[in-house]
Amino acid sequence: MDTEALRSFVRAAELGQLQQAADELGVTQQAVSKRIAVLERELEIRLFTRTARGVELTLDGQAFLPHARSVVAGVERAISAVRPGSRALRIDVLGLRSAQAVILHDYWRSHPGTNLDVVTLKVNDPRVVVAAVEAGDIDASFRTVTDPATLPRDVRMIPAFDSALELLVGPRHPLASARTLTPAQLRRHRIWVPGIAPGSEWADFYDQLATDFDLRIDAAGPHFGDEVLLDTLAESANVATLVGARDRYLWPTNHDLRRIPIVAPTLAYPISLILPRTNPHPGLRPIINHLANLTPLPAATWRPSWATTPRRGDR
């Protein structure tokens, strides 16, 4: 199906004349007539009844019109999402199930009509991410560089939000029935966090966490996918993992996993937003405001050494 034909149909239906629609679209009346005829042949229905003074929608045409409009609008949005120069706001997240993506989704749902695209740069190297922001391939990224001094002059990093950690365990785990847990209670329990790239800020985070609270965190080894991780947790009586409180994990219900908040202190992974210092995408401002209005974590919250406290001027 040709979207130009749909556009012609919509205009013709609105104007009630093929002639006028043709004029507007910059083609001949015959071309529009042909496009409609092709549509009608494809759909095996009549869209218009032809009258002496133009065309009028049939019942089928009436039913089809809003759908055609929606497709045409969808095409417009699709094009505007990637239009070189003035494309839609594009933000990089770590994963589509991460808290970052969840928060962006919330924002998008409460601001209908926002042209927001969420993508995932499939690289771990923060320098590549920074370069992508610098080059304008993405408008912002939810990443953290532990040493802000390494940022180029025209890229800056601001605090976005703190992600509170929760323990994720299967039903056979000894901590499975706890309502909440303190970091001290996690001591001597094996915590498995696969897929952490050595040298990354995540590795550093878990290192500090393990040291400060004397925890057994196993952040090495390859990650064979969330399915494997969840299956392992579900069956194991001694392995747990840590997830962000807002992370979206869709596991099969029969896994029967539990998320247990950690308190006193809350453990927070500080998530930052990397964006251009000059001429950021205009759609970014309301999102930064939205982040600033998220409910903050309690005062008793542990953070890694490189966490920066939010500064008003940056928001």
Add this chain to the structure above:
Amino acid sequence: MDTEALRSFVRAAELGQLQQAADELGVTQQAVSKRIAVLERELEIRLFTRTARGVELTLDGQAFLPHARSVVAGVERAISAVRPGSRALRIDVLGLRSAQAVILHDYWRSHPGTNLDVVTLKVNDPRVVVAAVEAGDIDASFRTVTDPATLPRDVRMIPAFDSALELLVGPRHPLASARTLTPAQLRRHRIWVPGIAPGSEWADFYDQLATDFDLRIDAAGPHFGDEVLLDTLAESANVATLVGARDRYLWPTNHDLRRIPIVAPTLAYPISLILPRTNPHPGLRPIINHLANLTPLPAATWRPSWATTPRRGDR
């Protein structure tokens, strides 16, 4: 833009290979390659990075993918809306701003995914409407025939809901500041309801109403459009009209019109649903249930003589 190309793009992105996508779509790999290339040329971006083992989405491709999916899904819905034989549920309403359309819209919003098309048969003659239901051109119609005995054997009419009337007046009208009104208070005030076809059930309704409450209802004369009606009301100190409480009227805010409920008794126009007696569209049943669950009008409600009381068995 060709929707087949979009479909190919979506499948290729999902499978990570043009080859497999081509197999699924029943064309050669070269055809898919060409389609993608055309898309990339149209959009002036690269959608895929070509690797030795297939293709991988670029950032632009990632941003484009959900939009492409949405367009493809929209095309599917559009086709299914008019597919001969198994098309979407199609219901006729008197006007897109009528209470009927509002209620259908409510239903649709609370039941996402429902394939519902609202159309308006642009005729007044109930026999034409009944014929359209009988022929299957529409699945149901919110119309009323005052004498159910005239219905063909395979068409039936059931009570849908009662539409309470409200007085619509401009700010200079003497009743403009009333919170509620009784029918007795309307006596001697001119009520103008243009566009009522003589002999129609609406004409009969207003006749009975005028007789029973001794009202001055002027239901004759042509209707020059809602704009004219609203303009007249806004400026007039002695003309009012009646509208359904749920009717959606979007007038310019500067009109400053007021809707005043009528009570003791409430005035109700009973709206019925005309549908096939045998094999109604399966999507109709939940809508009838929805109608049955609307909050009923108070006991003190006036209805025209031909109003039928809802019978449980019909719902």
Add this chain to the structure above:
DNA sequence: GAGCGGCACAACCGATGGTTGTGGCTCGCC
């Protein structure tokens, strides 16, 4: 009944979208 406005059909033609054939590239394996 003549004129007019609007849509459809016919003939024509360049562009498009499909095919087959082929070449280049990368990866993995002997």
Add this chain to the structure above:
DNA sequence: GGCGAGCCACAACCATCGGTTGTGCCGCTC
């Protein structure tokens, strides 16, 4: 390192499509 396998891109070819111009038909209006 050479080689085959797998995958994508390019070239050549051809039918079809989608546009144009020209023309005919139909219903409304004067």
